[in-house]
Every structure is written in structure tokens, then in C-alpha cells.
Amino acid sequence: MAGELGAMRALVPLLAVMAMASACGGARRSAPPHQPPVHAALPSEVPPPESLAAPTPTIDDRVEQYGPSARARLRPYFIAAGVPYPPQHFLLLGLKREHELELYGAGPLQHLHFIRSFDVLGESGGLGPKLLEGDRQVPEGVYRVVYLNPNSIAHLSLAVSYPNEFDRVHAEEDGREPDILGGDIMIHGGSGSVGCLAIGDRAAEDLFVLAADAGWEKAVIVISPVDFRRAALPAGYQPSTSWVNQLYAWLRSTVDALPAPPRGSRAGAQR
16 A cells, blocks of 8 residues: 555656556457358368467557558657657546546656547446446546557457556455456447447557557556546535545646646547
8 A cells, every 4th residue: 555655646746757358348358369160071171270270469460550550640749749759658648527538748858748639439437436346437546558458359458457556455445355346447449338448449559559669568547537627526526435535636636747738639629
């Protein structure tokens, strides 16, 4: 707990310096290899050798497949922001009420700059953190990208590190068992999702290639109920449990440390 809380407190100055599984309906790390159709074997037929089965695409395969077009779409935004591509660091800010996913990047010795915004086309639940598997909530907090899935059932996906230590510690305080918290939360393609953020196939390609080019291990994902730079929580909002106030104070300071997007640069204006 101390390590996680320390990391939370350290995130705001870090920003200043550097500037889906059950919940998603089954996004997975890899798909089973494609097998050729099975026919009734004739006496003269010989089953195809295993080596002829189509190989499962890897991260490198997907980067080779989608990289040129994804980079061509991303680079103008990086150039406009004055940030080199690939960036030294990048951060994704998911805004639940605004249905947006904002991308920030920084080059060496740069603060984070706003790069662009993507529409969130599918999500579920409402304001408030994820507490249990099956509650349909998108998590809220500060997370990492833990792996890239080149064979997601939702095109491509980036796996979010829910539950993190903060989530687990407060689950223990609440008496929620670790094995019922849920997991495999993704940012993925497509337009529908339960517990994750669906951003469409092209945006998923862009972020997948960016994460591979820049190093997903260094990426930060912030998921906030609202954009605290521009709005407050809805009047009458009641947190589901007492520690949510602590979480929102942390998220408010984290979001406030990010530069607000220029006017007219929100996702809907870029389609």
C-alpha cells in the first residue's frame, strides 16, 4: 500500500517532468492457431502437416501490417504539438462522462503535450470505480499498459493494469475478495464493450503501433470520471464507498497537471 500510495503521490511531479477476459466480453492475449477445415478423409488424402497451419500473428506482425498507415495518421499530430515520433513518454487519459480518450506525449526533456483525442465508441456502467467482476464498470485510477494483444477478438488491444495495488488494498478494506475484482480490462477496437473502452479499429491500430514503437512498459493510463479541468462531478453524485473521495482528489490533481486540449481539438471535431 505504501508503495502504491507513494507512486500515486509521485505521479503529479512525474507528469510535470515527463510533462477486456470477462469484463470486456473475452479479449485475449492470443487466438488459437487457425486450423484448415476438416473434411471426411478419402483413402488417398493425407492430413496437412501441422507446420502448414497458419501461424498466429505476433506484435511485430501487426506492427508491420498496420504500422505505415498508423504512423502516417499520427505523425501530423505529433508535428503540430512539437513532439518527436515516437515519443519518449506517452500517457492516455480516459474521460468517462466525455466519452473520450486523450493522447499526450513528450520527447526528451519535454513536458507532456496534448497530441490528439479519440472518441470512445463503447463503454458501460457509470461514474465510479470498478469494484467487482461483472459490475460492468470501467475502472478509475492510474494504471499501466501491461501487454499488447495482437489477436484480440476486438481487433487489437492494450491491456490495462486493473486491479492495481490501490484497488486491491481498498478491496481488502471493504472485505471484497481478490478473486472477485475482475480483470483483463482493455482499450480495444470495435464499437461495443463491457467494462473496457472501445475506440474503433483504426484508433486501436494507431495506439497499438504507438505503444509498440514507444515502449508500452513506460505508458501511463489515467481513467477519470470527468475532465476535472473543465467540469465538476454531477450535482448529487454519491460515491459508492468512502475511499472514492481520496481517489477523486488524486485523479483531480493528476488531470489538472495535464495541459488542456486546444479549443476545437476534441475527438468529435477531428472525425
